[in-house]
Amino acid sequence: MGVSLNDRLNKMSSVIDTRNKKIDEMCEEVVRLSHRVNSIEREISSINQTNAEFHESLQGISNVFDGIKEQVDKSENEFQNMKIKLDAMEAKVVHYASKRENEIEELIEKNEELTDQTLDLRCRSMKYNLIFSGIHENVPENTEETLRGFLAEELDIDYDIEFTVVHRFGQKNNKRNRPIVAKFIYQRDLDYVLQCAYKLKGKTFQINRQFPDEIEQARKSLYPIMKELRRKGETVKLVRDILYVNGRPYDPEDSGPAETLKYPQRTPSRYGSSSNKRRRINSTPEKH
Structure with missing residues (x-):
């Protein structure tokens, strides 16, 4: 009976030791779990902090995009205003160019009219002029006397025609005779000279209007x-x-x-x- 109690006590002691060992193992497991929980909490805290920073960054990016959009909207408004101003300026330029083009055309037309008028006046001033070509040039010479001699010898004009001026024109050249231009006073004399010009046919002389x-x-x-x-x-x-x-x-x-x-x-x-x-x-x- 005494042996039996000891056995029982030993058995119970063994059971208690086993349970204590399990309790110790459980405590160790709890400690490990606690460490893991702490580690997880730290990771969660870090994740939360990272998440907060991410959200903060997103907010910053959102603010940047909002600022960019505001600038884009502002630039677009400015562009539209500039386009309106440019369109207005273009319309003014077109109007100004059209006006100036009309003025230039009017000036060209007036210049042409003046040119025609000037040409007409020059023709009128030469109306009584005849050019005599091929007459020998003497050095020195009295050009009017030379011309009168030509009229008498070649055209058989035996009366004195009245001239306003008689002279040679062009640069002197020993190889050729310069033409003579004569301004007549009376149209009838000029016409008579032209009527007699047929007598020069086949000769080297020429008579032309100027x-x-x-x-x-x-x-x-x-x-x-x-x-x-x-x-x-x-x-x-x-x-x-x-x-x-x-x-x-x-x-x-x-x-x-x-x-x-x-x-x-x-x-x-x-x-x-x-x-x-x-x-x-x-x-x-x-x-x-």
Whole structure:
């Protein structure tokens, strides 16, 4: 019975030791769990802090984007205002350019009118002028006496024609005789000299009316046309830079003389204008 109690006590003691050992193990496990919980809490705290910082960063980014959007909206408004101003300026520039273009066209037109008027005045100032070419030039010489001798010897004009001025023009050249220009006082004398010019046929002398260079160039371009029309039997007359065919101005766009009065062949404008404005002309050719 005593042995049995000891056995029981030993057994109970063994059980208690086992349980104490389990309790110790459980305590150790609790400690480990506690450490793990603390570690998890620290991780959660860190995550929370990171999350807070992230949210703070997001808020900062949101604020930046809000600022950018505000700047974009402001820039867009400024752009629209600038576009409105530019459109207004463009309209003003177009209006100003159109106005200036009209003014330039008016100035060109006035310049052309002045050019025509000046050319007309120059033609009028040369109306009583004849150019004599091929007359021998003496050095020295009295040019008027030389011309009178030519008129008497070559044209059989035996009376004294009155001149306003007689002189040679152009640079002196020993290899050729400079032309003589003579301004007549009376139209009848000039006409008579021209009537007698047929006596120079086959000789080296020439008598021509004097015209400004612009008119002279236009006349030169009309000479072949005039020659061809005469060959065809047409009645042609060249007055200044206008070619008359059967009494009407020649139209270069037609194969023959113009049926109606159209723009005559004339000196091109020095300004290059393609204006169709018609120059004043006589309805019939002049008698010279």
